[in-house]
Amino acid sequence: MEKRNARRTREIVVPGDVLGDSEEYRTGENAYESDGKIRALMMGLKTYTGDAVGVIPMGGCYMPVTGDTVIGIITDVGPSNWMLDINAPYPAPLHVSEVPWKVEFGDTSRFLTVGDVVLLKVLMVDEAKKISVTMKDSGLRKIEGGQLIEIAHSKISRVIGKSGSMIQMLKNMTDCRIFVGQNGRIWIDGDDENVEVAAEAVRIIEAEARSANLTDRVREYIEKKLPQSEGGDDEEESE
Amino acid sequence: MSNYVISQIKRDHLMNLLAEGRREDGRQLDEIRKITVETGIIESAEGSARIRLGNTDVIAGVKVIPGAPYMDAPGDGVLTTGAELIPLAHESFEPGPPSEEAIELARVVDRGIRESGMIDVKQLCIKEGEEIWMVFIDIYALDYDGNLFDASNLAAVCALKTAIVPWKQYGKSKVEGDKVTEMDDVPMPVTCLPISVTECKIGNDLIVDPNFDEEAISTARLTITTDNNGNFRAMQKGGKGSITRGDLSLCLDRAVEIGKQIREIIG
Amino acid sequence: MSGHTDMVLVNDEGIRIDGRRVDEKRPIRIEAGVLKNADGSCYLEIGKNKVLCAVYGPRECRPRHLQDPTKAIIQCKYNMQAYSVNDRKRPGTDRRSVEISKLIAEALSSVVQLELYPRASIDVYVEILQANAGTRCAGLTAASVALADAGIPMRDVVPAIACGKADGNVLLDLNKEEDNYGQADVPLAIVPSTDEIVLLQMDGNMTREEFEHGLDMAFKAAHEVNEIQKDALRRRYTEISKKEGDSDE
Numbered sequence: 001m002e003k004r005n006a007r008r009t010r011e012i013v014v015p016g017d018v019l020g021d022s023e024e025y026r027t028g029e030n031a032y033e034s035d036g037k038i039r040a041l042m043m044g045l046k047t048y049t050g051d052a053v054g055v056i057p058m059g060g061c062y063m064p065v066t067g068d069t070v071i072g073i074i075t076d077v078g079p080s081n082w083m084l085d086i087n088a089p090y091p092a093p094l095h096v097s098e099v100p101w102k103v104e105f106g107d108t109s110r111f112l113t114v115g116d117v118v119l120l121k122v123l124m125v126d127e128a129k130k131i132s133v134t135m136k137d138s139g140l141r142k143i144e145g146g147q148l149i150e151i152a153h154s155k156i157s158r159v160i161g162k163s164g165s166m167i168q169m170l171k172n173m174t175d176c177r178i179f180v181g182q183n184g185r186i187w188i189d190g191d192d193e194n195v196e197v198a199a200e201a202v203r204i205i206e207a208e209a210r211s212a213n214l215t216d217r218v219r220e221y222i223e224k225k226l227p228q229s230e231g232g233d234d235e236e237e238s239e
Numbered sequence: 240m241s242n243y244v245i246s247q248i249k250r251d252h253l254m255n256l257l258a259e260g261r262r263e264d265g266r267q268l269d270e271i272r273k274i275t276v277e278t279g280i281i282e283s284a285e286g287s288a289r290i291r292l293g294n295t296d297v298i299a300g301v302k303v304i305p306g307a308p309y310m311d312a313p314g315d316g317v318l319t320t321g322a323e324l325i326p327l328a329h330e331s332f333e334p335g336p337p338s339e340e341a342i343e344l345a346r347v348v349d350r351g352i353r354e355s356g357m358i359d360v361k362q363l364c365i366k367e368g369e370e371i372w373m374v375f376i377d378i379y380a381l382d383y384d385g386n387l388f389d390a391s392n393l394a395a396v397c398a399l400k401t402a403i404v405p406w407k408q409y410g411k412s413k414v415e416g417d418k419v420t421e422m423d424d425v426p427m428p429v430t431c432l433p434i435s436v437t438e439c440k441i442g443n444d445l446i447v448d449p450n451f452d453e454e455a456i457s458t459a460r461l462t463i464t465t466d467n468n469g470n471f472r473a474m475q476k477g478g479k480g481s482i483t484r485g486d487l488s489l490c491l492d493r494a495v496e497i498g499k500q501i502r503e504i505i506g
Numbered sequence: 507m508s509g510h511t512d513m514v515l516v517n518d519e520g521i522r523i524d525g526r527r528v529d530e531k532r533p534i535r536i537e538a539g540v541l542k543n544a545d546g547s548c549y550l551e552i553g554k555n556k557v558l559c560a561v562y563g564p565r566e567c568r569p570r571h572l573q574d575p576t577k578a579i580i581q582c583k584y585n586m587q588a589y590s591v592n593d594r595k596r597p598g599t600d601r602r603s604v605e606i607s608k609l610i611a612e613a614l615s616s617v618v619q620l621e622l623y624p625r626a627s628i629d630v631y632v633e634i635l636q637a638n639a640g641t642r643c644a645g646l647t648a649a650s651v652a653l654a655d656a657g658i659p660m661r662d663v664v665p666a667i668a669c670g671k672a673d674g675n676v677l678l679d680l681n682k683e684e685d686n687y688g689q690a691d692v693p694l695a696i697v698p699s700t701d702e703i704v705l706l707q708m709d710g711n712m713t714r715e716e717f718e719h720g721l722d723m724a725f726k727a728a729h730e731v732n733e734i735q736k737d738a739l740r741r742r743y744t745e746i747s748k749k750e751g752d753s754d755e
Contacts, residue, residue: 014739015617015654016662016699016732032661039699041619041659043739058743060657061545061564063622075244085244089564089578089626115247128575128624148248187248192255282554283636284589294542298635300589321597325585327560327631329543333568334583334631336598377588377597379633381558382542 007048013040019053028054062087062153062183064131068122069140071148071181072133074114079106086120087153087183090131098123098134100141117187118142119179143179146189149199151206153184158209159202166205166215173222174198197225243331245455253456257444264293264450269493271436271448274393274504278401286402286427289381292390293450296328296382299394301402301427305365305409306373316363316371320349322378322391329383343477347435348378348391350473351464355433358399362428366414372404374427385450388462388475392435397505402427433472434501435464436494440478445486447493461487463494467502511687515672522672524553524681531667531679531727536648536738538655539745546656548738550648553681554638556590559648560631561656567627578623582611582630584645590637606642607632613646613666613695613704619659628658639685640668643693646705651735655742663739664704665731666695669720676716678723692717694724698732701725 013019017040019031027033030042031054040046044057064070064086072084072092082094094112096103101111112118119140120133135141151159159180160167171178176190176198188198201218208214253263260268272293281287286301308315322345324332332338337345352358363372376398378391406412406422413420439449439457446453454460458480464473471491476482482490513523520528532553541547544560551557567573572581584607586595610632618628630652632645643666650664670680672688685691690710696703712720 012740012743014663014736015660016697017736030659034661034699037699039661041661042657043654043743057657059546059655060659073244073246089623090566115244115250117246117248129626144248145251146248147252148246281556281589281636283591283638287589296541298587300587302589302594304594321588323597325631325633326562326583326629327541327544327558327633330562330565375588375594377594379587381633382544384542 011046012044013046013055014043015040019046019055026050026052028052030055030057057154059152059154061089064088064092064122064125064183066122066124068182070120070122070133070183071143071179071185071187072118072120074112074116074118077109077113079108082108082112084118084120084133086131086133087150087185088131090129092120092122092131092133094118094120094133094135098132098136100136112142116142117144117148119181119187143187143189146177146187147195147199149186149188149202151184151186151202153182155206155209156180156182156184158214159186159205161215166218169215169219170198170201170222173219173228174201174226194226197222200225243455245452249452250456253452254442257441257446262446263452268444269447269497271389271497271501272450274501276393276397276505278397284398285405286398286400288394288397288401290390290394290397292386292393292448294382294384295380295386295390297378297380297387297390297394299376299378299391299398301398302375302377303402303404303427304373304375305370305411308364308368308371312360313368314361314364314371316358316360317373318349318353318358318360318376319373320345320352320376320378320395322348322380324380324383324387328380332380332383343475344387344391345378347388347462347473347475348376348395350475351392351433351435352376352395352399355464355466355472356430357396357433359428359430363404364413365411370411374399374402383451385452385454386437386448388437389435389448392433392464393501393505396432396434399427400429400432400505404428431467432502432505433464433466434498435462435473436490436497436501437462438490438493440480440482440486445489447497461490463490465494465498469495469498511683513683513687515684515687516675516677520675522677522681523683528675529678529723531730532681534731534734536651536734538651538738538742544652544656546652546654546658548648548651548655550644550651552640552644552647552679554636555634555641555644556636557641557644557648558633558635559645559652561628561649561652561658562631563628563656564623564626564658565629567625572627573625576624577620578618578626578628579620580611580615580618580628580630582607582614582632582649584610584632584634584642586634586637586641590634606645609642609705609707610646610649613664614649614653616702616704617650617660617662617664617697618653619661622659628653639680639682640693643667643695646695647731647735651738654739662697662699663732663735664695664697665728665735666693666705667724667727667731668693669724671710671712671716671720676712676720676723678720678727690716690720692720692724694721694728696725696728698729
């Protein structure tokens with residue numbers, strides 16, 4: 001998510017490019033200082049935040065942060081925990097004490113098994129980047145049906161939009177339940193045709209993440225595909 | 240391929256679509272993905288081709304080198320096909336010697352080429368009993384989105400079709416008894432185009448040219464190679480599930496029909 | 507460095523068999539983001555070399571015993587495809603490719619911010635589709651671009667190029683004939699922002715003076731290669747964002 005007051009320039013930078021003088025600016029995100037110069041650590045857009053200069057990355061892998069809500073896929077089942085793929089460099093263990101059910105030792109696969117998809121919260125990421133996740137929070141559960149799509153995690157903030165404006169519009173216009181994980185996975189459930197339109201709308205947002213009037217374009221797309229008769233007003237849960 | 244977990248939601252979604260006769264990318268059950276062919280891309284090879292079948296991307300190179308014949312076929316050239324599923328192509332491919340999947344792939348492609356008599360190996364004789372041309376076909380997957388069998392078959396066939404036999408380059412003359420014929424580099428003696436068509440069984444449906452996700456949820460696979468006359472030249476059933484006699488019959492019909500379509504595309 | 511030939515590698519006017527001057531590198535073409543599955547990728551041609559590189563990761567380190575609890579490791583696999591050379595190369599690893607893989611991984615390790623990803627692995631696969639001397643430099647140059655394309659934090663993009671000696675002349679970027687019949691080959695890779703050396707090998711016979719002269723040429727050329735790398739990355743970004751308008755609504 002972007003910081004307030006961040007001024008994004010049009011300038012594309014690649015690792016090693018000089019962003020500014022360290023006498024003039026502080027070292028911002030995805031940048032480093034060396035020999036009086038601030039340089040880019042990643043490919044992306046040069047950005048000023050206050051008196052710092054840094055880079056908004058264009059890609060890279062998802063790194064979990066404590067408190068993130070994510071969508072995980074069970075990849076392995078142990079006697080007292082499950083292993084999940086949350087699209088991060090590391091697998092995330094889910095311990096039996098972090099699920100809303102009472103699970104006997106060795107009885108784990110009766111509750112969740114390989115291939116199951118769950119909504120999770122990142123409980124903690126320690127210094128060694130060891131991740132723990134939980135299902136003990138409102139709205140967290142195993143999900144079934146619908147469609148699971150994956151986009152670049154860096155585009156997730158656009159799918160949500162300013163104070164949730166984009167996601168709210170998607171839900172209202174398609175009458176779908178949509179859950180957006182910070183790890184780039186999005187779950188959409190509802191009437192088949194509507195789910196397909198919502199999924200395509202998300203792909204449009206991903207492809208044109210920085211377009212002007214993105215909200216209008218997405219609205220036009222959905223209106224064309226799903227002529228709005230009554231149009232649902234609200235839906236439950238999301239980010 | 241190995242230990243790649245596909246989510247239950249994805250599986251259910253694909254199955255639900257199939258129940259309505261649909262596929263995720265909008266194709267018909269018997270429709271192949273878009274094929275693009277590039278040939279002559281590797282100058283150090285005597286023939287080469289890169290094939291894109293949808294997002295599956297495969298390269299094949301042909302090396303033609305003088306060598307000794309097998310004793311049981313002293314006047315025939317020798318064909319060898321290898322395939323490598325290099326980790327560059329997919330996160331599930333691991334470095335190391337060819338896996339059993341890679342070996343099966345190479346052998347199925349090899350069988351189609353060999354059994355169809357695509358290459359007239361008699362014309363690859365330099366001097367009977369002493370020297371012949373060895374044709375090495377090496378296949379590498381570059382991007383894997385399902386159906387490496389057909390992509391590899393096409394890459395190998397297109398590479399061979401555009402290959403040369405480097406008589407002049409190696410200073411070789413054709414020796415037949417007392418007769419010695421000086422030779423120019425000549426095109427590979429190609430007699431026909433063996434085309435394989437692979438289908439996967441998902442539930443009770445058979446789909447042509449499966450992509451990665453479709454392969455991942457399938458229970459059986461069948462590859463059928465036909466020649467220009469629509470005769471069958473090689474087959475391979477794979478996967479842990481089974482197919483019925485009726486399935487087989489449908490696959491045979493489709494292999495002939497789609498083989499014809501593909502032959503038109505690659506010319 | 508061992509072969510002998512009657513071929514004149516550098517003529518009296520200082521022109522080489524492929525028409526280049528002694529301080530001229532071969533034409534280079536670089537494209538970033540050429541593969542779908544890989545997290546980052548690059549296709550590179552320099553002269554008759556054709557190289558494809560893919561980066562996967564950072565991801566869980568396999569085999570597990572290689573994990574470093576404090577930082578990520580870079581694992582590189584350099585592979586020459588069977589038809590990449592005139593005599594078919596037998597598929598599989600040999601001692602040469604093991605050594606080159608190690609050198610490429612080490613050179614990249616000095617620029618990548620490995621401490622950000624403890625226990626992880628960043629896997630770099632370099633496939634040589636066509637070889638014509640200088641493939642380790644071409645492979646490393648492509649690998650740096652693929653890493654940046656994968657969005658991996660790194661302090662610079664590493665370029666590599668060789669210098670050497672043939673017919674008594676100090677040369678930049680040896681071709682196959684010069685490599686086979688010349689007197690020295692010096693592959694070099696640097697960090698352009700600091701001019702640190704991250705890969706250096708030498709075989710052959712050079713005087714101190716010749717070596718310094720060669721290095722000067724290689725450093726200058728490496729900076730030029732770096733501009734081509736950065737240009738490829740910027741083009742890739744422009745492509746991705748070509749539909750994008752002015753700014754946020």
